[in-house]
Amino acid sequence: MKSKILLASKELKIYKVWKILFPFSFLLFPFCAGAQILSGEGQLHGSIEIDAQYYKPDSLIGAPAVPEKMLMNTYDELDYTNGKISAGVRYEAYDDALQGYSTLYNGSGFPYKYISYKQDNMEVTVGNFYEQFGSGMILRAYWQPQLGIDNSFNGVRVKYNPTKGVYLKGLVGDQRYYWTEGAGLVRGIDAEVNLNELDSSLANMKTKIILGGSFVSNYQASTSTTYNFPEDVGASAGRISITNGGFSLYSEGAYIINDPNAINNDIFKTGDGVLVRAGYSQKGLSFLLSGERIDNMSFKSDRAATANDLNINYLPSLPRDETYQLAQIYPYATQPNGEQGLDGEIKYKLPKESLFGGKYGTDLDVEYTVINSLDTINLNDQATNDKGYTTRLFNAGQTNYFQNLTLEIQHKFSPDFRMIAQYDHEYYDMTVIQQEPGSPNITSNIGVLDGYYSLSSAHTLHMELQGLQTAQAQGNWAFALAEYNFGPDWFIGALDEYNYGNPDPAQRIHYYTVTGGYMKNALHITIGYGKQRAGILCIGGVCREVPASDGFTLSITNSF
Amino acid sequence: MKKQIVLFLFLLFIFPTVIFAQSLLNSKVPSIQVKTVDGSTYNTSSFSNHGKPIILDFWATWCKPCIAELDAINDEYSDWQKETGVKVIAVSVDDARTMGKVQSFVKEKEWDYDIYIDPNQDFQHAMEVINVPCTFIIDGTGKITYIHNSYMEGDAKVLHAALLKAAGKK
Numbered sequence: 001m002k003s004k005i006l007l008a009s010k011e012l013k014i015y016k017v018w019k020i021l022f023p024f025s026f027l028l029f030p031f032c033a034g035a036q037i038l039s040g041e042g043q044l045h046g047s048i049e050i051d052a053q054y055y056k057p058d059s060l061i062g063a064p065a066v067p068e069k070m071l072m073n074t075y076d077e078l079d080y081t082n083g084k085i086s087a088g089v090r091y092e093a094y095d096d097a098l099q100g101y102s103t104l105y106n107g108s109g110f111p112y113k114y115i116s117y118k119q120d121n122m123e124v125t126v127g128n129f130y131e132q133f134g135s136g137m138i139l140r141a142y143w144q145p146q147l148g149i150d151n152s153f154n155g156v157r158v159k160y161n162p163t164k165g166v167y168l169k170g171l172v173g174d175q176r177y178y179w180t181e182g183a184g185l186v187r188g189i190d191a192e193v194n195l196n197e198l199d200s201s202l203a204n205m206k207t208k209i210i211l212g213g214s215f216v217s218n219y220q221a222s223t224s225t226t227y228n229f230p231e232d233v234g235a236s237a238g239r240i241s242i243t244n245g246g247f248s249l250y251s252e253g254a255y256i257i258n259d260p261n262a263i264n265n266d267i268f269k270t271g272d273g274v275l276v277r278a279g280y281s282q283k284g285l286s287f288l289l290s291g292e293r294i295d296n297m298s299f300k301s302d303r304a305a306t307a308n309d310l311n312i313n314y315l316p317s318l319p320r321d322e323t324y325q326l327a328q329i330y331p332y333a334t335q336p337n338g339e340q341g342l343d344g345e346i347k348y349k350l351p352k353e354s355l356f357g358g359k360y361g362t363d364l365d366v367e368y369t370v371i372n373s374l375d376t377i378n379l380n381d382q383a384t385n386d387k388g389y390t391t392r393l394f395n396a397g398q399t400n401y402f403q404n405l406t407l408e409i410q411h412k413f414s415p416d417f418r419m420i421a422q423y424d425h426e427y428y429d430m431t432v433i434q435q436e437p438g439s440p441n442i443t444s445n446i447g448v449l450d451g452y453y454s455l456s457s458a459h460t461l462h463m464e465l466q467g468l469q470t471a472q473a474q475g476n477w478a479f480a481l482a483e484y485n486f487g488p489d490w491f492i493g494a495l496d497e498y499n500y501g502n503p504d505p506a507q508r509i510h511y512y513t514v515t516g517g518y519m520k521n522a523l524h525i526t527i528g529y530g531k532q533r534a535g536i537l538c539i540g541g542v543c544r545e546v547p548a549s550d551g552f553t554l555s556i557t558n559s560f
Numbered sequence: 561m562k563k564q565i566v567l568f569l570f571l572l573f574i575f576p577t578v579i580f581a582q583s584l585l586n587s588k589v590p591s592i593q594v595k596t597v598d599g600s601t602y603n604t605s606s607f608s609n610h611g612k613p614i615i616l617d618f619w620a621t622w623c624k625p626c627i628a629e630l631d632a633i634n635d636e637y638s639d640w641q642k643e644t645g646v647k648v649i650a651v652s653v654d655d656a657r658t659m660g661k662v663q664s665f666v667k668e669k670e671w672d673y674d675i676y677i678d679p680n681q682d683f684q685h686a687m688e689v690i691n692v693p694c695t696f697i698i699d700g701t702g703k704i705t706y707i708h709n710s711y712m713e714g715d716a717k718v719l720h721a722a723l724l725k726a727a728g729k730k
Contacts, residue, residue: 286664460713
């Protein structure tokens, strides 16, 4: 009996070592096998990214004591290409994961490894891959390490162009869930037809038309005795893109069959979404109008998954990506259970040598976004169909989730001096967006002045002044930043984010940071020391919480 | 023990990168499918400027330093073209959400560049670009002669010097 257990543990060890060694076989493969398919000289490239932080507890700002004191995330990739073959691996280590990342990431390994073969009009990838159908409303796998998101597929993908203008994709795979894989098996196909490429008589036509359609299904077994979960959840989407000179129109519609899950509180309602974007642009001027409606569109490869885990699809949100620090304090997060919104943007360049254009012209940008709830009628049908609610299609919902008006002006005064001024007026329903019941609805005004001055070809100065005024939540904030670039490879900087209007005088804190860095070719090294306020970081409507912290940071990135 | 094995293998992993990895410098642009602004598919192996240099710039509509760099190049573009015959290819890494803004953004900016979109970040990945902006110069023979990640004021002058070198003018 004892020897059996010993054997078992030995086998386990061999299995574990094999599991670690397995990715290397991907790298060795192109070196050893298939000499005929390797043509010419192979290329080996890669990248390294290391983010480390040393943490000090700070009870005033709410920075917890971190027992390990120092934490690190690293992502290191190698890609080899030779002729028709390419292969690669990514090593990731979280020793342990930085604060704000799920502790499920703790550990290290090779979560991303692939071999791809490309010939004429066909490409086959086995292993891990990222993919997107249309605008992603029913399928998008992507990697966003800043948000801790990696929903890559592990399986097989085939891309095929049967004829000019027709692009087909098919895939089968499981999705990454930290160091394991999600419970569901995802299958998807996508077809795109470019009419102008397909029919040679349309090749020179000014109007360009592209049609696309996709179907995705997720299979997850159910053992529930309470619910009759659909084990195969299908989703379909169609899209059209029309452009004619400066005019453009893009529209996509998506539909998901009933998929009771942890996000929609296990209701048996179908999901649908629509996105429409119309624009006109000419030299120095552009208009863009977008509308979207999302109803019960959370689609994950595990019906029990929450937060950002195991998303099969991606819901494009309308608000602009704010880049200035104080404009990021109250960022919008897409509401997969339901939202509808409109976004309009006008950009205009005041011509060079005009009254306000100056020598280089002045860029004006006005954008307005409004997002509301859906207009829903509660069905109270838990005991029967359990569809939860129904909606009135063309009515705006009663609750305003988010509104933002942005005005931005960019002007270059001389070859050595340029400035950006921005004003935002924002309304933010914190209860819905940050899912914190009882939070106030926040109305804020944000002003930004951002200036760049070249002292000489190798010495430049960058300064920002920002203010946020609100009577709610943490009250007013001020922000100042100065960065000096010299060499031209070196830089130093300092910033202070000051919550001077906090209703609690003890919380009127300076969150200051000093940084220094070196940049040469693709190498980027930054060290910093300072305090980070608690908040949420959002990229493209997808967010993660960032806890308060105090301490040193080190970041290194390089490619070769 | 497991940690030591992983560390050992990590070093093994680093070893070939040091020994065998070619720098991106002197290598050629890989063959990847990207999109034009009207949605057509285009292969990056077709990037060409008839023996003259190319500035290949990865950017996004939400990236302030990227816009500053492309604006700075635009102010000098006609002079640089006269000097070296250079062509700027600006590849947007805007994703599904913001790629619809690219065309109107470029028109308003009056950038006279060849614009492509890399919505699934395949080309960005193949070029090992971690962050944008990332700028490459490709000489007349198709070889990468310059890489720079990030943009600060004054970097356009460094880029200009590298461009003259790639064009054999310096």
